[in-house]
Amino acid sequence: xxxxxxxxxxxxxxxxxxxxxxxxxxxxxxxxxxxxxxxxxxxxxxxxxxxxxxxxxxxxxxxxxxxxxxxxxxxxxxxxxxxxxxxxxxxxxxxxxxxxxxxxxxxxxxxxxxxxxxxxxxxxxxxxxxxxxxxxxxxxxxxxxxxxxxxxxxxxxxxxxxxxxxxxxxxxxxxxxxxxxxxxxxxxxxxxxxxxxxxxxxxxxxxxxxxxxxxxxxxxxxxxxxxxxxxxxxxxxxxxxxxxxxxxxxxxxxxxxxxxxxxxxxxxxxxxxxxxxxxxxxxxxxxxxxxxxxxxxxxxxxxxxxxxxxxxxxxxxxxxxxxxxxxxxxxxxxxxxxxxxxxxxxxxxxxxxxxxxxxxxxx
Amino acid sequence: xxxxxxxxxxxxxxxxxxxxxxxxxxxxxxxxxxxxxxxxxxxxxxxxxxxxxxxxxxxxxxxxxxxxxxxxxxxxxxxxxxxxxxxxxxxxxxxxxxxxxxxxxxxxxxxxxxxxxxxxxxxxxxxxxxxxxxxxxxxxxxxxxxxxxxxxxxxxxxxxxxxxxxxxxxxxxxxxxxxxxxxxxxxxxxxxxxxxxxxxxxxxxxxxxxxxxxxxxxxxxxxxxxxxxxxxxxxxxxxxxxxxxxxxxxxxxxxxxxxxxxxxxxxxxxxxxxxxxxxxxxxxxxxxxxxxxxxxxxxxxxxxxxxxxxxxxxxxxxxxxxxxxxxxxxxxxxxxxxxxxxxxxxxxxxxxxxxxxxxxxxxxxxxxxxxxxxxxxxxxxxxxxxxxxxxxxxxxxxxxxxxxxxxxxxxxxxxxxxxxxxxxxxxxxxxxxx
Numbered sequence: 001x002x003x004x005x006x007x008x009x010x011x012x013x014x015x016x017x018x019x020x021x022x023x024x025x026x027x028x029x030x031x032x033x034x035x036x037x038x039x040x041x042x043x044x045x046x047x048x049x050x051x052x053x054x055x056x057x058x059x060x061x062x063x064x065x066x067x068x069x070x071x072x073x074x075x076x077x078x079x080x081x082x083x084x085x086x087x088x089x090x091x092x093x094x095x096x097x098x099x100x101x102x103x104x105x106x107x108x109x110x111x112x113x114x115x116x117x118x119x120x121x122x123x124x125x126x127x128x129x130x131x132x133x134x135x136x137x138x139x140x141x142x143x144x145x146x147x148x149x150x151x152x153x154x155x156x157x158x159x160x161x162x163x164x165x166x167x168x169x170x171x172x173x174x175x176x177x178x179x180x181x182x183x184x185x186x187x188x189x190x191x192x193x194x195x196x197x198x199x200x201x202x203x204x205x206x207x208x209x210x211x212x213x214x215x216x217x218x219x220x221x222x223x224x225x226x227x228x229x230x231x232x233x234x235x236x237x238x239x240x241x242x243x244x245x246x247x248x249x250x251x252x253x254x255x256x257x258x259x260x261x262x263x264x265x266x267x268x269x270x271x272x273x274x275x276x277x278x279x280x281x282x283x284x285x286x287x288x289x290x291x292x293x294x295x296x297x298x299x300x301x302x303x304x305x306x307x308x309x310x311x312x313x314x315x316x317x318x319x320x321x322x323x324x325x326x327x328x329x330x331x332x333x334x335x336x337x338x339x340x341x342x343x344x345x346x347x348x349x350x351x352x353x354x355x356x357x358x359x360x361x362x363x
Numbered sequence: 364x365x366x367x368x369x370x371x372x373x374x375x376x377x378x379x380x381x382x383x384x385x386x387x388x389x390x391x392x393x394x395x396x397x398x399x400x401x402x403x404x405x406x407x408x409x410x411x412x413x414x415x416x417x418x419x420x421x422x423x424x425x426x427x428x429x430x431x432x433x434x435x436x437x438x439x440x441x442x443x444x445x446x447x448x449x450x451x452x453x454x455x456x457x458x459x460x461x462x463x464x465x466x467x468x469x470x471x472x473x474x475x476x477x478x479x480x481x482x483x484x485x486x487x488x489x490x491x492x493x494x495x496x497x498x499x500x501x502x503x504x505x506x507x508x509x510x511x512x513x514x515x516x517x518x519x520x521x522x523x524x525x526x527x528x529x530x531x532x533x534x535x536x537x538x539x540x541x542x543x544x545x546x547x548x549x550x551x552x553x554x555x556x557x558x559x560x561x562x563x564x565x566x567x568x569x570x571x572x573x574x575x576x577x578x579x580x581x582x583x584x585x586x587x588x589x590x591x592x593x594x595x596x597x598x599x600x601x602x603x604x605x606x607x608x609x610x611x612x613x614x615x616x617x618x619x620x621x622x623x624x625x626x627x628x629x630x631x632x633x634x635x636x637x638x639x640x641x642x643x644x645x646x647x648x649x650x651x652x653x654x655x656x657x658x659x660x661x662x663x664x665x666x667x668x669x670x671x672x673x674x675x676x677x678x679x680x681x682x683x684x685x686x687x688x689x690x691x692x693x694x695x696x697x698x699x700x701x702x703x704x705x706x707x708x709x710x711x712x713x714x715x716x717x718x719x720x721x722x723x724x725x726x727x728x729x730x731x732x733x734x735x736x737x738x739x740x741x742x743x744x745x746x747x748x749x750x751x752x753x754x755x756x757x758x759x760x761x762x763x764x765x766x767x768x769x770x771x772x773x774x775x776x777x778x779x780x781x782x783x784x785x786x787x788x789x790x791x792x793x794x795x796x797x
Contacts, residue, residue, distance in 0.1 A: 059700075060696055079704075080699040081699045081701075081703055081705075082702075085700060087697065089693045089696070093691070093693040093696070093697035094697075095694060095697075106703070107702050111702055
């Protein structure tokens with residue numbers, strides 16, 4: 001489903017740059033291809049340029065340089081209302097002076113659609129988000145989740161092929177947010193629309209997306225499907241930003257067959273997968289997921305010493321904070337399996353990991 | 364402090380006994396609550412007391428006094444008590460003079476009135492209703508001193524002797540018509556009506572002023588309000604959409620007129636608008652207007668509308684601005700993303716949400732302008748003055764305070780009526796001032 005070339009891509013960002021003041025680039029040389037029917041998420045901390053990219057695609061910001069193509073045609077000079085892109089805004093932007101039905105009919109009215117056709121489409125869109133009985137209500141009379149559904153229905157009612165969503169679930173509570181994530185995902189699958197979704201919530205991105213573009217500092221740090229992004233982060237920003245992560249700082253001694261031998265800052269020697277660490281002598285950050293660390297030394301694994309600092313019982317697993325080679329915040333998840341090792345605070349123990357699970361990344 | 368405690372116990376005892384919720388000290392919960400809130404309430408009252416007293420003395424009391432003055436008519440009954448009683452039996456519709464006893468009563472009343480000169484005040488009061496009565500009372504007052512009440516029997520002849528006008532039935536009719544303690548005469552006058560022998564009738568066309576003046580005031584206030592909307596809306600829109608620093612600077616420019624004296628601003632318009640003024644000179648110099656056909660921009664309605672629009676503009680811009688600032692830009696963006704062009708997005712989405720601002724600004728401008736006085740006085744000439752200028756005239760020049768009060772009351776009623784209409788059709792809850 002992922003687009004690899006200009007030709008089969010539905011949306012293309014081609015060397016796009018954006019600056020507001022002529023001094024600082026908010027978006028630096030963005031190249032991105034989105035396939036038809038894809039669910040692509042732009043994920044990143046605030047100020048990383050993800051929303052600016054979305055606004056450029058919607059037409060509310062103009063690219064300072066570079067081209068944006070939609071269905072093969074450059075849209076830089078097409079005003080937003082002629083792009084035919086549906087959009088769901090952060091605060092829904094439902095028109096408060098219109099009823100739900102009027103809100104949904106608005107995009108059809110401005111397209112000069114006949115009344116009966118309009119009503120049929122509005123009804124269908126409302127049914128799709130299970131809000132059929134609410135056509136006569138005002139947005140202010142709806143709960144946050146209901147408003148969210150209406151905003152979604154309004155973005156879909158005029159059969160847009162591309163729908164942009166700017167942190168649409170940010171204002172909902174956790175349970176409702178998770179529920180809506182699935183609903184949006186289902187609607188996306190049923191309608192076959194292309195969705196570009198902006199969020200700063202990494203779990204949201206992981207659940208919903210076909211691919212995730214991780215933004216930082218105006219640059220896409222990594223563009224990959226969720227599993228790749230979580231399991232094979234390519235740089236330390238992605239490793240830190242997505243999921244929980246343990247880091248160990250060190251210097252590369254040698255690289256053989258893709259495996260780097262590394263001396264940690266306190267002198268201990270470990271091995272890790274050489275991903276993005278440079279040659280011998282360069283600084284590196286080793287990244288290791290908490291669930292990939294085992295307590296106790298095992299043959300064939302990288303084994304090192306650790307000291308237990310804190311234990312938190314979480315039912316299915318025990319969260320164990322350890323001191324490992326200068327890192328006081330090293331977390332290990334010990335599964336609450338039959339016969340697991342019972343640790344004590346202050347106890348010195350061995351921990352180990354697979355070489356492939358410990359990724360040597362940029363410093 | 365002791366008193367407070369005592370009286371709060373009173374409250375506790377006087378609370379209804381039928382199943383009140385009791386606190387853990389056995390007292391009704393409501394009483395305990397009232398006690399604990401009492402100090403707060405007293406403190407709040409203490410804080411607003413100065414303003415409350417000030418408003419009562421300087422605002423509520425004068426309005427009440429004005430309402431009262433517009434119908435009050437004690438003077439006739441006070442100065443001519445016997446005459447008023449005697450006139451009760453006289454049938455004014457027959458066209459005949461009152462009987463001798465009434466003339467005698469008038470003589471006795473006047474003799475007393477002359478002592479404290481109250482007959483001249485009565486004269487000027489009745490003169491509002493019928494011209495000429497003032498001089499009649501003054502002249503008679505001088506002669507009545509020499510009239511010997513004990514010796515005289517034919518008072519009709521005696522009065523005819525003093526002044527022939529006493530034989531005019533109309534004067535007596537007027538005295539009788541306005542002998543009550545309260546009168547509707549001021550209100551009738553304010554509505555260009557008068558009380559004739561056949562009941563209420565319109566005053567002759569050439570004497571009608573107030574009706575025309577009230578209509579003109581309302582019409583011009585509407586025009587001024589509308590011009591304020593036309594000029595203020597784009598400015599407020601710009602202010603609300605510009606970045607904060609720029610909009611603050613522009614806002615200062617909007618507020619600048621507030622910091623200049625009203626008189627200075629109005630006088631400046633005089634300089635600009637007069638026939639030999641800056642605007643006419645420029646137009647003539649540009650060749651747009653012939654030198655012998657300079658525009659009349661001042662001392663007429665045009666002058667009043669131009670100057671008032673300028674003066675009231677900030678009152679339109681500020682509420683508009685404060686409402687527009689609360690409309691998030693995402694609404695217009697949403698409309699555009701849904702396919703609306705710039706105009707449709709503005710007209711269907713932005714404008715309806717700015718209506719509360721227009722409402723608030725219009726109410727402010729309209730109500731301020733129908734009561735405006737200084738500017739129409741200076742630039743309005745005779746054709747561009749408002750009803751308030753007439754009120755001022757009656758207060759300071761003609762001293763007919765009753766009529767001024769009636770006109771003022773009428774204006775108040777019109778404002779309240781419009782306010783009610785506005786509430787009915789737009790809803791006062793929709794007005795946002797900030």
